[in-house]
Amino acid sequence: MRAGVIFTFTIICAIIAWMDIQKQKIYNEAVAVLFVPAIVSFFVFPELPIMSRVLGAVSVSGIMLLASLISPGAFGGGDIKMMVPVGLVLGLER
Numbered sequence: 001m002r003a004g005v006i007f008t009f010t011i012i013c014a015i016i017a018w019m020d021i022q023k024q025k026i027y028n029e030a031v032a033v034l035f036v037p038a039i040v041s042f043f044v045f046p047e048l049p050i051m052s053r054v055l056g057a058v059s060v061s062g063i064m065l066l067a068s069l070i071s072p073g074a075f076g077g078g079d080i081k082m083m084v085p086v087g088l089v090l091g092l093e094r
Contacts, residue, residue: 005037005041005044005045009089012033012034013086016034016082028078031078038086041089048091053091053092055087055091056088056090057088059087061083061087064079064080065080
């Protein structure tokens, strides 16, 4: 089950990356699909605390948003939004 969640998450990330390379755009629907294995990972990987996951999501996307505000064009909005489910899966190490 764990491998299936990670595999699904990785495949969706690869598809989003391919779409981004082709069109220079990350669609909101693609990011929404990425939330499915991210939410399932809460149950499959219970050893990763919820607060760590939330901090991972907020910190990585927040840093990217700040960089984009300081240097316009550094990251697109889709990149920043995509980091939320990534942070939820990876969490923040203390």
